[in-house]
Amino acid sequence: MAGARAGAPAPAPFLQRGSGKLGPLCGPSDIRVALVSTLRDVEDQFLQWLEWFRLIGFAHLFLYFDDPDQDEAAIAAARSTYSGEFVSFALNSPELRKEWMSLRSWEKFSPFTDDRMCRQLLNIAHALKRAREPDEAVDWMFHLDHDELFLPPPHGLQAHFQHLEAGNCRLCLYQNFEAAPQSHTLTPFLDVSYFKVPSGRVSKTPLGAAGMEFWAQRTKAHNYFLYYDNGKSAVKIPAQGSEDIAPTSVHVLYPPNNFKEFIVGNMGWTTFAEHELFEMNLTWMKACHDEIVVGAKVLHYPATHFERLWRKYHHLGNFPAVRFGGELVVPASFHLEARDEYLKYSDKTTQQEKLKELLERAAFLSDEEVQSQLETGSVVSIDTVRESLRQGVWIPPRQLRPSLFSLLQRRPSKEAMERMQRMRRMPAEVLFEAVGLLKMESLDQGLQKVVEQLETRGWAACHLGLHGKLMDRARLEASQLKPKMSKGATVIENRVVDPTESPNALRGDWTLFMQEQGLTGPKGPAPTLTMLESALTDLGMQLDPRLRRSRLQLRITERCDGMLACYEEGGAYSAHLDNADGDGRVDGRVLTMVMYLNQNWDRRAGGELAIFEPEKGELGDEQVEGKWYMVSPEANTLVLLLADRVLHEVRSAYAERYALSMWFCGQHAEYGGS
Ligand SMILES: O=C(O)CCC(=O)C(=O)O
């Protein structure tokens, strides 16, 4: 080291950078997203954690080591693997503590530096200051721990932050999903793919409640999550010359004195639902439902191995439940239960054994429990971390697909159906027959009409007015994709469900989820279908504000992968609701769109979509009366229906009948969705 006296050991510089080969994957014109973390005892999972952030495109990681001697080996390994551009290491030392004193937060925190959370907050402020220096030039900063990952939405990190910036967002708070492991694992990122869904997203149905209760009764404190559930955030780095950020929470990175501009400018966005914000004291934030934002998550892996759990409580010892001079009280929780369990015994072997039992009881899932909790909606499967780390590239999360459970649930009783089948059938009115919805002078008026009909009747059929040649191309592309379609079978957890075993057998269609099969995109095998798919998405997004204002008070939050379907040789799909059980989640499917691709459809070939409209009573009533409205699957016809309310059926089709369907997920007002 330059300047070090010969013979004397060189003092460890408190700020070091990586010296290895692996650098960031983001480009020079990209938005630079960084991470700050205060770390301790990182072995077992450190390199995987770093690699994840590199693969998803983070620009720099600001790593603060709280107990650098203990993590010396891990630091050395990371330094020799990753470049100085990608990682830097700040070691807890007198030099660093001296720098804390110049921070805006110092005054508030100086009495509590013995508390780890306080050191975290000082390190965050320190990194936020460094991030503004020209050689770091960071745009956004996350604060995450080494058992947490940020999961970008399928569009990727760059698209996500471009979208935030375009919306004038300066702080985004993300909900956290808590790991639900199936066995002990020291490398959670590779081996854990089930996560507990945040409580606000679990369906408010008896089934959803049962899912929450399943978890709660496993711990003494009767909590759904074992650890925190209030999310983690990313903050936009202010321009040089503006006031330093002095966060007072490791969850929300802005201090109260910056709030005014946030409220006025609507700059705080979150993936938490609006109805949760009041209780969280976050009414100044905007609950954001853009597809490009809601898919983002923080994955939290707090308890995946008894040995790590033991090390944690061995280190924390008899920690007090009251912190920051009384400002923070740790409530009854798994955290305290684990502390008490640890303190009850004095020898390491027994402590480990007991914590192992505690962990298995509270956090782990058996195979059967996985299945039933997926059905309640308290658990989701997320494979993207494992797949990305295995393949060494970012593999975006899979698009949402209807679950097996909802497919099995969505038929009315046999008796009710038999009676309803005898009710009158008549041709459906197709709106905008003369011009077509997309050709109308005022699309606004057209959409308003559609919403009115959805309000009053639950469905609408419209003529779109697209060019005949376009429809021909779409139909040709669809028929070329036919060999790729699969027969009414559903793949769940890599197991193909036998169609003859389930009510799914009542489907006589061949289907294909386009995006999942990598068939979308202008350069793919189906550019016209891709275009139509985005036109449908666009219509959904344009309907959203109108649906919110309507009596339906419906809010669209996501869309599913577009589905191409073909019926032929008498194939039919008997009467069903697309989503009869809320899809086991709050944001179940609420709106269905089906667009037909068959020009000059020969009506003798049947294949109508029959929509049931009750006139007396409601769908579930034994005595319901109503009529069936028949839509011919003619090209350029679009049907919209409320996915969870409108019974419909596809009549036997005796010629190849192609349709492109799209489902939109969302929330009703009763879920706080308005
Ligand atoms: O193709 C149609 O007309 C509707 C298909 C349908 O109801 C479905 O796939 O759920």
Ligand SMILES: [Fe+2]
């Ligand atoms: Fe359907």
